Amino acid sequence: MNATQIAISATLVAGGTVSPAQTVPAEQWTGPAVSTVGGAVVRADVVAALNIFLAQRQATPEAWAGSADSASVHTGGAQRAEVKADTIMATRAGLTGYMTRNEYNPESAESKRRNARYIRLRFGPEYTDEVSRLQGLAHRVAAVSTASEPDTDGK
Known part of the structure; x- marks a missing residue:
């Protein structure tokens, strides 16, 4: 600093023009109402206004996004093997972890x-x-697990 x-900094500090901001709690506010664009x-x-809004009938989530029937999706119909196979297909295609990167662009040639x-x-x-x-693996695992269980009739 030259x-x-x-000298200017010392004058400002000594003159008291630099002061911390002082806040006033809402209960102690004595000035006029804070005006907005509408007054x-x-x-x-x-x-x-909030109570009037809350009293209005709200739309159901189905009205916002649609139901499973409107999307022609059968909910609960997928078996565990189908879900796991779908995940394996996504992994083979290179989709896992790829969309979470910061540089993900759905319009890029790589994404397409x-x-x-x-x-x-x-x-x-x-x-x-x-x-x-x-499914074959699940049947084999189930058969092995039931065959290896101890006999419960005491023989």
Whole structure:
């Protein structure tokens, strides 16, 4: 700092022009109502408007986003093997972890290529083969677990 800057800073501090901001609690406010574009707003008016809004009938979530029937989605119909196979197809297509990156752009050529590969895998024979493999694996695991359980009749 040069001498002029130091002198100006010292004058401002000594003169008291630099002071911390002072806040006033709402209960102690004595000035006029804070005006907005439409004029002064009184707390009672805001509370009344809020109560009128809350008294109105609200739309159901189905009205906002639609129901499962309107989307022609059968809820609860997927088996565990189908869900796992779908996840495996997404992993093979390179979608897992890819969309969470900061540089993800759904319009990029890379995203379109990965999505197209997922669609091809998901609706191709790879998906049905994976479902069959997983269902067969589940049946084998169930058979092994029941065969290895101890006999409960005491023999």
